[in-house]
Amino acid sequence: MNTSERIKIGLSKSGFYSGLNPTVTLISKIVIALLVIYTVSFPDKAVAALGEINTMLLATFNSYYIYSVALFLIFCLGCCISPFGKLRLGLDNEKPEFSYFSWFSMMFSAGMGIGLMFYSIGEPLYHFQTNPALIQSGAEGANAAAVPSAMRYTLLHWGLHAWAVYVTAGLAMAYFAYRKGLPLTIRSTLQPLFGDKLNGAAGHLVDIIAVVATTLGVATTMGAGVTQLVNGVEFITGTGALINENGTPTATALILTLLVVMLLSTISALTGVARGVKWLSQVNVILSVVLLGFFILFGSTLYGFELFGSSLVDYTLNLIPLTFSVWDSSSDIGAWQTSWTILYWAWWIAFAPFVGLFLARISRGRTIREFVIGCVLVPTLACFAWMAFLGGTGLDLELSGVANGAIIQAVNENIASVLFVTIDLLNSGMLGSIVKVASIILIVTYLVTSADSGVLVLNTIMAGGNSNPQPKHRIIWGGILTLVVGSLLLAGGMGAIQKAMIIGALPFSIVMVLMCISMTKSLLTTETRREPVTVSAQ
Template sequence: MADVSPPFTDIEIETRDNGFYEGYSLPIALISKISISLLVVWALLFPLSAGDVLSRLNAGLLHVFNSFYVVIVGVFAWFLIAVAIIPSSGRRRLGRDGDTPEFSTFSWFAMMFGAGLGVGLMVYATAEPLGLWAQNPEIIQGNVEPLSPEALQSAYRYSFMHYGFHAWSIYVVTGLCLAYYAYTRDMPLTIRSALTPIFGAALNGPLGHIVDILGIVATILGVAVTIGYGVSQLVEGAYAVFGYQWLMALGDGTTVPRPSVIGLLVSLVLVMGLSVLSAVSGVGRGVKYLSNLNLILSCILLGVFAVFGSLAFAMSTYASAFLDYLGHFPVLSFEAYGMETELGQWQAGATTFYWAWWIAFSPFVGLFLARISKGRTIREFVLGAVVVPSLVCFAWFAVLGGSAIDLELQGIAQGAVLEASLTNKLFATLSLLLSDSLFQVVSILAVVLILTFLVTSADSGILVMNTIMAGGAVDTGALHRIIWGAILTLLIAALILAGGGGLGALQDAMIIGALPFAFVMALMCASLAKALYRDHLRDKAGELVEEGFANDRNSSNFDPANTTWTLVISSTGNWGLSCGR
């Protein structure tokens, strides 16, 4: 007999009825704030010690869990393929019958794109293909020469992996799990709801608090890294436009110039101030309008590269790289190397770093995706949030990165783009493609785009953190959004100082914080698989009851007041319906 009893939905997250934390779960809010505050104080008072400890702890964890990061992301990707293809799960709607999407497809995609990737794309669309052109597994194994035309295929294979279907699957696993329980079962839009098929009522206690706190901590650290990279590129762009010397640490001529600490901190305060203002205005106004602006400006920037860059080279690269990525998709899903090898060291510094970054970002982006996706089917959600953003990312990498690589191949750049800092490669490429006057105009556009992407990422993160602390409530207090904005600002500033003005401490803290949530995500997949199977059984049970009722109702002996229906489901999946009076 298979169990078709109603699912457990009685999640009870106790929130305060009055006082400063009215509407919030006190344990989740306090433990989250105290944990992050202690990290801030430690990094500010003992920056060298904090940076060293985080670095050593990160290295130790990678030595043990590098393969786990790689394999679990492969599992996420294939899990989503399965639930989208299977008819009984793919056609399920994230909501009740008749529910329609709250946002238009354009706004839905714009918000998803801005929150999920914008800043990373601005930094890495140029930098990632260039970096992998110089170093990737095929080069390490001696199959191709670095910086050669033959190395392009493998460079784009791993670029597409790091920002393609595998990467977006991380976000969508979390988003799909949260949306399914929130909109089909009216459960709180919070992390613990996604584990109810396994743990049930146990999540109403400390276990549920721990799950939600892990989500908040991962979110904070993921957003912190994103903002850290973003403000670094913002400083590079502002220096390109205005030329203010204080924005950059220009070095002694032997090192690549990089943003100064004061430049980073000033930019950080600007970004976070605007983010708090946007977060206070809510999803329907500030986040939505900024996301739409992001998408429009992104299209303009992409158009500039298409017109002035190497479009033919980019398109041929896109087509060949996409087919190569699809052909290697199964192998890339589970290709893990030992840390004692050079390949393992490369993978830990590249692929595992990206997977940890996406996992740390997934509570934030996943919950945000769930928040804006009510009324869509599972198949629509997977296609819209995995396939479409990936194809757009591939276009960016092909057009921006391809233009930069073509400049180097033709000898025009003469190493200028390759030798530029990570966050300056975009502007270094633009300076070679455009006249001085046009470069100034496009650089201003890029700076505005970076700024709006940063604001969108930060304000969405602030909203999500407050939603989790409020037990899934969407409308949270403005004061708490401001407080979390301030905490996030202090955290990023402290870790920048701990990293000596670099982003190393931020990266280490993020990879460490992402690991526990990776295990939570694995449990979320198992929970959703169980929930979808049970709901399929319940649907079949309902159909059989309706069919049996209709057949017996036509009988002349039918007495509805004295009819009892019994559904029998065998362990092999066979169905039966008996009727007794």
């Protein structure tokens, strides 16, 4: 790639914003500030207004979301099985920076970690009560016959499609950065389509959308995780001091927990990916295996293994209809699809700038095929195992009558407590207490990993692809995230931010479709000529 094809980000060479693009940074801060001020000042109005827009977009673009995510899955499959799969994301003889264990640990922690802690039991139990198969047949839920379809739709939302969204963005960024020598930013992925236009307003707009989406995505993750963390501590201690009379965490508990988590995440971000983020991610995976082992040994072991196998087969056999089915949003089944599948697709797309760039950052030296298999198939199977043994235990406890409706009640009333309720049902003694404490530690490390990864990604985008921006900017954005999450939790504006994030997914989904076209064009026009790869390290 000659120098005329390179993208000029326009970084400031001096002053406070030295090393950053001042336009992208300032406008992103202004947009985030205005949105937060609005939601904090008028939380009810913000939720109502953004909710109406959110509902309208999800219902109007339901077909678009279904088919665009299908495109991303097909794109990943095509890149993997085609001759282009052997291309290396970097120099032809370059070796990966991280071991397989470190690589997987970081991708899993950033991509799904805290979400699985929150929904691994709750979602199967929710779909156990109602899902499209039950709606179509008119059958009653919450019985053994409802389990296969409950798991089918749970795996749909946490499987290949979710990771394909992340990998589409990550693969495009890694390819253009490490193979074509462009900056590791979102705008670089569109270079074959727009060329020099990305040097100005168009490129700035793409990166601003990515910064805002990443900030809102990390904020929603932190909000949900901090809430679950406080619920877990209260469940163990039973002090009553951390929870209000209505069952919600107190403001003091939320803010103190948030401050501790964000302090740890900022320290981790300052040490960089190769040290703090990698080490914490490895701790995450080890603790996750311990928690999974507890459910395998003391939960519904045989039921979990059977559920994993049968659900995997059922998911595979139904993959095509699950991928392409679109129902009228005005029907009951269409309303369910809009509230769950379409919402999830928009959710994963909203997270794609963050997780995709992070995957690209840690995957230099991998081949395209290795990247797709490692970042789509492997974590999908890990998610399935997690859902089968944790979610399967919850299902079995309800079906056997041991739970007596306690888990379903927690799912419907306070999903943040579901994990701890289930552990207590399995073992209410010393072992159960140890596992609950380990779960709290795991939630903390997942939260810290999500936040520090988010801080690094935000700074990488604003620094024009520089993955090691100045420490002061990492500290500042750690503080910004703390203020955003804290103010929203206190004002009850987290729901509005979640809706704003989903709304923001629509324009970024268009960027992702263009990424597929752009990378395909580059592969067909440059790699087929076996252009030598001699780009320098980013």
